[in-house]
Amino acid sequence: MPDTTTAPPAGRKRLVSGPGLLLVWLYGVMVVGALSRSVFQISTEFDRAPLAYSLSAAAAVAYAFITYSLVRGGETARRAALVCCGVELAGVLAVGAWTLVRPDSFPDATVWSEFGRGYLFIPVILPVTGMLWLRSKR
Numbered sequence: 001m002p003d004t005t006t007a008p009p010a011g012r013k014r015l016v017s018g019p020g021l022l023l024v025w026l027y028g029v030m031v032v033g034a035l036s037r038s039v040f041q042i043s044t045e046f047d048r049a050p051l052a053y054s055l056s057a058a059a060a061v062a063y064a065f066i067t068y069s070l071v072r073g074g075e076t077a078r079r080a081a082l083v084c085c086g087v088e089l090a091g092v093l094a095v096g097a098w099t100l101v102r103p104d105s106f107p108d109a110t111v112w113s114e115f116g117r118g119y120l121f122i123p124v125i126l127p128v129t130g131m132l133w134l135r136s137k138r
Helices: 019-045 050-072 075-101 122-136
Strands: none
Touching: 019 050, 019 122, 050 075, 075 122
8 A cells, every 4th residue: 555644645746855844844943933932922012012023923924834835735835835935035135124224113123133143044044945945846
């Protein structure tokens, strides 16, 4: 009997193989980090830095969507993840530049502050790597 737990459904190209597995793992870690950070901060001190905490929550949603798309596989999921990686990168670059130019706008850091410095710059590296991987899986 063939192992159907690792094979994608008929017609879906598998995206979680080789470097794709590392991408899923890293995006999963970022989901947990960004989500737990934003939930805690929004529930305990939202009035202190609402923009920063809301941006961290938005980052968590983007990470979760990309993780889901990579695991789901298939051409539609690949394209959706590719677009979301592009939006994520634009967000990281915009928020990263904003936090450097106008640090007074952010009384507390976001996941994307200073291009993800608090997260070892993974937030700026991950979408670029994701887009390269997803383009190669066409």
